[in-house]
Amino acid sequence: MASMEPEHEAALEPVGRADAVRLTEDLRVAIGEARQAAVVLAGRVRDAHRARVWVPLGYSGWGQYAQAELGISRAQAYRLIDIAESAGALSRAIGAAGVLAAVSPAGDTTGLVDIGLSQRALRDVHGWLDELTTVVTERLTTATRRAGQLEVPAVRAIVAQAVDEFRQGPLPAADNTAAEDGDDALERALADAERHPTDMRLVRRLVDEMAAAGGKLGQTALELAPAYLSDQEAADTVLARYADDIGCDVETILATRRYALTGDRRALEGTWL
Template sequence: MLPHALVPPAGPQDDGVVGEQHEDQEHDAEPARPPLTEARAREMTAGLREAMDDVRHSVAVLAARVREAHAARVWVPLGHSSWESYCQAEFSISRAQAYRLLDVARALAAIHGAVTAGTETSRTRETSPAAAAALDYGLSQRALIAVSSRTDVVTELITHRLTTLAHSGLTALDTATVRAVVRQAVHDVRTAPPPSPAEPSTDPVVAAGRQLTDNLFASEYAIGELMLEVAPAYLSDIEAATGALALLCEQIGEPLEHGLAARRYAMSGDPRALHGTVL
C-alpha cells in the first residue's frame, strides 16, 4: 500500500494583484477536462480494482517464496551467515524488514492451514504445495503483519466459521466464500477491542481505571493506524522516522517517539510496544 501524500503547509503569500495573477495562471495551466461519463468512470474504477488485486496477489506470492527460501536456508550456499545478512546483501533491506517478511509468510501459512482444516472440499486446495502456499486471500502485507502475533486467534476463528458453514449446508464453500471468511476474520481480529477481565471488579475506582486503560489502547491503536498510512509496515523505524512520519507527527503535534511506538503497537497488537512512551 502506498503512503498517502502529505500536503505541506502553505507558505506566506503576497496579498494583492500578484497573488491573484499567480492563481489565475495556475488555473489556466491545466486545460479543462470534459466531465466523465458513468461508463468511463466505471472503466477507470475497474482498472484501479485490478491493480489493487495485483498488489495483494503479489503479497501472497512473495510470502510463499520467502517461506520456501527460509525453510531451505538459502543463505548458507551463498556464503551468508544468517537470514538477515542474506536479505541485507541480496536485497538491501534492513534486519527489521527481513523478519517482517517472515512474519508475513508465517501468518499466511497459518491462515492457509486453518482454511485446509476448516473445509471438507478440495475446491479450496491447489495441486501443489507451492501453489497452495501462494493461495491469494486478498490480504495486504499490512494486514498480515498486524495479525502475525495473533495467528492462533485468527486461525481458530477461521476454522470455526468454515466448519460451521460446511456443516450447515446453506453456503457452498467455493473460493469466493472462503476468501470472504478469511478476510472478515482478519478484519475482526485487527479491530477487536482488548478482552474484558473474566471477573470485572466491583470496585468503581478499579473499573474506571480499566476503562481508561482500554480507551487509551484503542486511541493508540487508531494513532498507529494513521502512522501506518504514511509509513507502511515494511519500513524500519529509522526509515519511517526520517520520512513522511516525522512530517506527520510535526503537523499534528505528536512526539515522533510516540508516533513510532503507536505504529509498532498497530503492527503487533502488543501493548508492550507502548512502554516508555505512553505507558
C-alpha cells in the same frame, strides 16, 4: 508583462457509466494482482529463510544476507516472513473448511491464496494464528453447511471479519523461540521490538536474547582467556586481538566474559546491554 498566475488544466470530463465500470474493474484486478504478488514474494522469502540460504553463501546471518542480496533490512525480511506465515496459516484454514479451490489463484505454486487482506493485516495477526485459524475454519464450515459452496466474496468476508476481530484485541504474547538457534532468535526478537517498541514483553524478550547472546560470546572469551587471568592479562594475551577480529571493542568482550563467569547481567550494563 506575462501573467504570473498558474495555468490550470481544463477540467476533466467524466466518462460514461460503462467506461467507469470497466476502469474500476481493471483497477480491482490490478490491485488483486499486486496483493497476490506481494504474498508470493513473502512466501519466497520465507522459503529462503527456512532453507538457511545465507550459510552456503557465506553470510554470517539472515540479516546480513537480506541486506546484501535482497536490499532490505533484517526487520523488513522478518515482516515478509510474518506475512507469509499468516497467509499460509489462513490458506490452510480455508482448505480445512473445504473451500480452498474457490479462492486459489490460477498458477499459484506457493500454497498461498489471495484472501484479500493487506500486508499490514497479515502482520498484525501473526501472533494469533492458532486461535485465528480455528475460528476461520469453524465459521467457514458452518457457513458452507448452511449455504452450500461459498463464493469468493463470501469466503473473504468471513476471513476479513475474523481478522478484524483479532486485530482489535490486545497484542499477543511473544512467540516461543526456544527452538530457534541463537542468531535467529536474537534477530527475530530485535525485529519484533522494532515493530512494537512500546510492548514491554517484547522489549524484555529482546533483553533476554541479547543477554543469552552475550553469555555465548562470554563463554568463547573464557575459552580463549581462562578465568585465572585478570581482565588486563586476558586483553593483552588474546582478547584484544579477538575483539578486533570480530569487529567489537575489547571492553564489551571483557564484559561478556565477566557475565559468563558470574551469571550477573549487571556485568553487561553499558556495553553489551
